[in-house]
Amino acid sequence: MKITFLDASTMGDTSLDCIARLGQLSCWPSSTREEALERVSDCEVLIINKVIVDRELIDAAPSLKLICEAATGVNNIDLEYAASKGIPVRNVAAYSTDSVVQQTFMHLFSLMGNGPYFDARVKDGTYSAMPIFTDVSMPFVEAAGKTIGIVGMGAIGSKVAAAAEVFGMKVVYYSTSGTSHCTRYPSLPLDELLAVSDVISIHAPMNERTRGMIGAEELAMMKPTAFLLNLGRGGIVDEPALADAVDREVIAGAALDVFCREPLPSDNPLLHVSHPERFRFTPHTAWASVEARQRLAEGIAANIARGF
Numbered sequence: 001m002k003i004t005f006l007d008a009s010t011m012g013d014t015s016l017d018c019i020a021r022l023g024q025l026s027c028w029p030s031s032t033r034e035e036a037l038e039r040v041s042d043c044e045v046l047i048i049n050k051v052i053v054d055r056e057l058i059d060a061a062p063s064l065k066l067i068c069e070a071a072t073g074v075n076n077i078d079l080e081y082a083a084s085k086g087i088p089v090r091n092v093a094a095y096s097t098d099s100v101v102q103q104t105f106m107h108l109f110s111l112m113g114n115g116p117y118f119d120a121r122v123k124d125g126t127y128s129a130m131p132i133f134t135d136v137s138m139p140f141v142e143a144a145g146k147t148i149g150i151v152g153m154g155a156i157g158s159k160v161a162a163a164a165e166v167f168g169m170k171v172v173y174y175s176t177s178g179t180s181h182c183t184r185y186p187s188l189p190l191d192e193l194l195a196v197s198d199v200i201s202i203h204a205p206m207n208e209r210t211r212g213m214i215g216a217e218e219l220a221m222m223k224p225t226a227f228l229l230n231l232g233r234g235g236i237v238d239e240p241a242l243a244d245a246v247d248r249e250v251i252a253g254a255a256l257d258v259f260c261r262e263p264l265p266s267d268n269p270l271l272h273v274s275h276p277e278r279f280r281f282t283p284h285t286a287w288a289s290v291e292a293r294q295r296l297a298e299g300i301a302a303n304i305a306r307g308f
Contacts, residue, residue, distance in 0.1 A: 001045060006036050007048060011293055011297065052076050053076060068303050095292055098289070101163060102289070103231065105163060112143060143169050145169075147171075148199040152204030172196065204236060212235065226252060229254070234258040240269045
């Protein structure tokens with residue numbers, strides 16, 4: 001069985017032995033469109049993460065019997081055309097939940113606690129030269145007693161909610177699907193959620209209901225002391241509006257792991273703000289703990305084994 005992974009560099013140094021044991025594995029760090037069309041010519045199993053699998057690519061792989069998404073979302077695959085050709089598509093769900101939850105609170109506590117500021121005060125010698133034992137030059141706030149508004153109460157949002165309660169936070173949420181299936185916490189309309197929350201944490205998929213959901217108007221509804229976290233999908237938040245809102249202190253700060261275009265273009269307004277200290281960024285890595293990537297590899301292997 002010939003297995004082709006077109007963008008294996010997204011897995012970093014994760015061992016793919018569990019997949020290689022199932023057949024002849026060819027791994028390419030990344031693939032241009034032209035390279036992808038050539039590399040799938042004899043594959044039976046195609047593994048991709050962000051590569052676009054459309055009609056043309058599927059037709060270029062006449063032996064293709066299974067498409068494995070090295071992620072949860074499959075919006076980069078033409079599912080209808082694959083089905084018409086009798087080619088199943090398999091993703092891996094829930095492998096990164098703990099990783100994303102952990103990174104969510106890393107960002108939140110960095111913003112709330114001004115971590116980089118205090119770290120720099122020690123490393124640059126400022127603290128060593130002080131006449132007193134403590135540095136209270138930059139105020140920070142506690143999570144306890146604050147309200148976190150979660151946009152998207154799925155597996156990740158639910159676990160963020162449970163963790164937030166441990167830190168003494170009040171939890172409310174907005175259902176992007178409109179079902180409000182979770183009864184443990186109050187479900188609020190979006191405008192009310194924005195108005196009452198000290199933290200907005202986005203863990204929703206990208207779809208017609210969430211695209212551009214948070215723009216200038218919505219940001220203006222938030223408290224000036226509030227923080228916005230987006231670890232869902234980049235297109236949910238209007239990035240120029242967010243850059244402007246944080247710079248003008250409409251809100252206190254923001255943290256993003258996902259962006260409208262990835263990698264983030266160098267001319268993006270988020271990289272040219274007047275107050276970068278009010279932002280925290282990670283390059284779409286919240287999903288990618290060592291453990292999560294290994295779970296993902298094992299999930300792909302299991303999908304292949306079940307398919308054959």
